[in-house]
Amino acid sequence: MKAERWQRIEQLYHATLERAANQRAAFLAEAGAGDDGLCREVEELLRANEQAGGFLATPALEQEAKDLAAESLAAPVAIEIGQELSHYKILSRLGSGGMGEVFLARDSILERCVALKLLPVQFTQSTERLQRFAREAKAASALNHPNIITIYEIGEVVTAEGKTHFIATEFIEGQTLRMQTIESDKRLRQALSFKLPRRWTQLTKQGSSIATSNRKM
Amino acid sequence: MVSSPHEVTRLLRAWSDGDEAALARLAPLVEAELHRLAGSYLRRERPGHTLQTTALVNEAYLRLIDDSAVEWRNRAHFYGIAAQLMRRILVDHARRRRKLKRGGDPLRVSLAEAENAALESSPDIIALDEALSSLAKLDARKSQIVELKFFGGMQEEAIAEVLKISLRTVQREWNLARAWLYNELAIS
Numbered sequence A: 001m002k003a004e005r006w007q008r009i010e011q012l013y014h015a016t017l018e019r020a021a022n023q024r025a026a027f028l029a030e031a032g033a034g035d036d037g038l039c040r041e042v043e044e045l046l047r048a049n050e051q052a053g054g055f056l057a058t059p060a061l062e063q064e065a066k067d068l069a070a071e072s073l074a075a076p077v078a079i080e081i082g083q084e085l086s087h088y089k090i091l092s093r094l095g096s097g098g099m100g101e102v103f104l105a106r107d108s109i110l111e112r113c114v115a116l117k118l119l120p121v122q123f124t125q126s127t128e129r130l131q132r133f134a135r136e137a138k139a140a141s142a143l144n145h146p147n148i149i150t151i152y153e154i155g156e157v158v159t160a161e162g163k164t165h166f167i168a169t170e171f172i173e174g175q176t177l178r179m180q181t182i183e184s185d186k187r188l189r190q191a192l193s194f195k196l197p198r199r200w201t202q203l204t205k206q207g208s209s210i211a212t213s214n215r216k217m
Numbered sequence B: 001m002v003s004s005p006h007e008v009t010r011l012l013r014a015w016s017d018g019d020e021a022a023l024a025r026l027a028p029l030v031e032a033e034l035h036r037l038a039g040s041y042l043r044r045e046r047p048g049h050t051l052q053t054t055a056l057v058n059e060a061y062l063r064l065i066d067d068s069a070v071e072w073r074n075r076a077h078f079y080g081i082a083a084q085l086m087r088r089i090l091v092d093h094a095r096r097r098r099k100l101k102r103g104g105d106p107l108r109v110s111l112a113e114a115e116n117a118a119l120e121s122s123p124d125i126i127a128l129d130e131a132l133s134s135l136a137k138l139d140a141r142k143s144q145i146v147e148l149k150f151f152g153g154m155q156e157e158a159i160a161e162v163l164k165i166s167l168r169t170v171q172r173e174w175n176l177a178r179a180w181l182y183n184e185l186a187i188s
Helices: A003-017 A021-031 A036-051 A060-074 A121-125 A127-142 A177-183 A186-216 B005-016 B020-043 B050-064 B072-103 B111-119 B125-138 B140-151 B156-163 B167-187
Strands: A088-097 A100-107 A112-118 A151-159 A162-170
Touching: A003 A021, A003 A036, A003 B167, A021 A036, A036 B167, A060 B020, A060 B050, A060 B072, A060 B125, A060 B140, A088 A112, A112 A151, A127 A151, A127 A162, B005 B020, B005 B072, B020 B050, B020 B072, B072 B125, B072 B140, B072 B156, B125 B140, B125 B167, B140 B156, B140 B167, B156 B167
Parallel strands: none
Antiparallel strands: A088 A100, A100 A112, A112 A162, A151 A162
16 A cells, blocks of 8 residues: 555544544545545444454453463363372363363262362462352252252362362263253254253242342341 | 563663574563463452553563663663564464464363453454554554554553654554554454
């Protein structure tokens, strides 16, 4: 692009931007008359300016640090199979979620299998995260329904990375609903899509009535 | 490890004189600040603690780019070099991260994480670096203003002072440069 043309675009851009929003289109059409290409380019920039929102509002150092933080949250907890955490022996990794990773473990005192959810060590330095973790456990333990998992215990354990918090719950063998829907045939999926909402409404009704009574207290 | 601001200034000067080895000694300093900041985000009490975050970022920039040992008449040059250096190190850092991510397992993102990501949507720093180079060919000063502000973490007032232009000019040029870059990134 020639320097003069860029200067012309710049001039027209700022002149248009100085007008009230509802007068811009008319102003631009008049000021850029005869040069549709110019008007279009200015229009595009004005639109970009409106849409840009918080674009570049965060300095690069901050943004890169945030991305780094987000990534380290996604990194798996350094737990080895066979490792013992308190009275739990880790048997296998079951999966991971936003608030930590879940392992299959054996409770050596009560001699039963549990699902052990570990909060990432970094989170333990955040009181907000810890409160959320405890809230999650409390909320789930307040519910008693065959379709909701039972909470056995919450507590602290020491891992190689430091002290962290855990929730031990009942372990239910089987596939997740998503896996089942993906793997099973169409008929089963149809059946599920019909039956599921009814079971869900029962569940959520019970869940919300408990939540409401908790709030009232 | 170097930590004194004077040492950073000396390394910056060496780097601007063409000493590539100085870059290798400066990069770990920037990375240390990155990790320090990332750690503070992970520990932060409440999400969206903007004020606190801004202060932390400013402190980090101050530790890296301290002009107290620089003569007044050299300040423009010094800040220009510092911002260029931040740009290079941060873009390299983003490239390395991207490479690691590609090599590893595909990320499984929970709903909560996806929500967080949407809230803190940020431009692709590598694509931005390329767009900024295109902008430099079209309008060198606008590209420099973006470099100083976005990569160098400078305030608009300081940029006006260093470039010897009015604050209003800095704001106008930043506004247009930002719109232009946004268009470039949206199209590509």
